[in-house]
Amino acid sequence: MNNNNFRKSGIALALATMAGFSAGSHAAVEVYNQDGTVFSVDGYFNAFYVNRDDKLADTRDSRIKMGFLPNTIGFNFSKEMGDLTLGGRSSFWTTINDSLDTPTDTAIDVRQFYATVDGSFGQVLIGKDFGLYARSNIFLDEILMGFGSPGLPGGVSFGNIRAGYPYPTPSAQITYRSPDMGGLKIAAGVLDPADTVSGTAADENAAPRFESELTYSANLNQVALTGWVNGRYQSAENGATTVDSTGLGYGVKASVAGLTLAASGFTSSGDNPVLIGNGAVTEDDADGFLVQASYAFAANRVVLSYGETDAEILDLETESTTVGFFHDVNSNFKLVAEYNMYEDRNRTNGNTTTEADTIALGAIVTF
Template sequence: MNNNNLKKSVMVLAVTSALGTSMGASASVDLYNEDGTSFSVDGYFNAFYVTREDEVPDTRDTRIKMGFLPNTIGFNFSKDVGDLVLGGRSSFWTTINDSLDSPTDTAIDVRQFFATVDGAFGQVLIGKDFGLFARSNIFLDEILMGFGSPGAAGGVSFGNIRAGYPYPTPSAQITYRSPDFSGLQIAVGALDPADTVTGAGDENSAPRMESEITYKVDLDGLILTGWLNGRYQSSTNGTTTIDSSGVGYGIKGSVAGFTFSASGFDSKGNSPVLVVNEALTEESADGYLVQASYAFGPNKIVLSHGKTDAEILDLKTESNTFGFFHDVNSNFKLVAEYNMYEDKSRTSGVISTDADTIAIGAIVNF
């Protein structure tokens, strides 16, 4: 795959693949909660003043953009039925940066539209949700509510996507999650497969299988979270077969306001950006992300360093971020970030992007 394929994937991500956690916002408003039936709504709104200088084309640009998480509204449903709890979530993610391209029109993307069945056995999810491969890598990113590395003009920034981890693209799926066994939980899902070969007779004889194991424990004030996730699928068109596999992993520890985390991934036959229908090879990609933060009062300082080395895209990236977060209250946050991002050809060493970004933003959520 060449860099044109990367640019295509990046544009798809920026315009149609917004970021967010599958569990909804941290706060929500109950609209109805009686007789075992509840309905609630949550929202997330943000905007950043962004100044960027890219040394390669020697350009300087100032924008008003949304951050790594786009603006979102979500609706949640739950109903007790005997020994089961039936639930559902639909969430709608929108860019605030497409109006100049399509006046009075705004792209709305449905990241989640699923139902859940919970019982003593655990939970079964049916519908559309984020994938399991690289899921905790991104959802536990310390700059998830920040800005991170550059994105395309009409969409979200990329945070540490393709500079530490790939994106767990929301997909149609049937996923089982086990009960919480003293901090240990297992998830296994069958997801709609991606077409990784082209030509007549494309076949996917089995779904894309993904899984994740997470473990969280409190050791006298030291809170540790570890995870291991993976993916496998095979596609063929009769003459070409692409076997895709990947593993993601990480550990995060917090004590007395300090948080340290390290995560990584290693894959073959997978794009290090996101899952889409496109012809791939069985070349490899790997990356890592290390972060440290310190929270004091309503403030948090974050240092982040990520890299990806992708043979499959002939790409090497590096992203370094310094972030400052201030909670005005539980529903209002201010953010200031400085990011240095570089990508280049891993074979020729030619640099494609060498950008420094300053982003100052505000976040309101409910």
């Protein structure tokens, strides 16, 4: 049975690559498996007690919120058809942060809804999934299952988005992934382009958005190494105005005997370095980096993370420092404690616009 499409799904891949959290510990629950057809369900549930000290406003606020990853339920399908394996995934992501803002109107969004065709040639994905640009930057973040920096009042926290990497916005796409070639994997896709001139449908996009990612994994003398490079390009115009958008992401991670060291970064032009989407932008630059160290011992993992983004395009400079502790009660139940210090400044005048320290204590249940 070829179940590669399950392992390549967005949330499953993200969780499986976390240090100390194996792919087997987040295996989907198999509902049906007969005659080459498999159907399974997976879930991710979390809540955090969050206490934030806003130093500019001189206020302290306590909330019950979800972490960087929203609560999610996913449905997976796979069917063998001769030399091909047809698959699909739909995942539904929901917030718990709107409990008093809109008491009975919980927001749900669909970040993954795609089909896959697997064969000896690799895989073709059609539908909606996370982008390739900055994909490994975020999925291999050591605090992916934590809280990170402050986000929007009614949404998730931002983790290290805008303080080390941009968000690989889920988009309609047609993407090809190569087979594993001795640890080397290549992905390339065409994605629905963003309207970056006026931010409206009046923009002309003569070509789609192009994104790609190259990853390489190896084990050298008991050292597990992973490296990646990803990028994007698109051009939009409206009348006499054209905006060319480019982005390059990269990173490396090394693990040995419980110790993991990771470094990643990005540089872009004509891209919003927080959330790629429709919206008028300039061709100004942005760049950022993230460095992390973690140590796993027994059922525990300690993480130190530091990231920065310098965005000329947003007239913004950010930095975020996180210390996290993760404890596996068992393979499906995790406890998290985090302390985050986040600051952003106006790039032109140097004035601090946000300065906040956050304590987050959370619990995560998966199946």
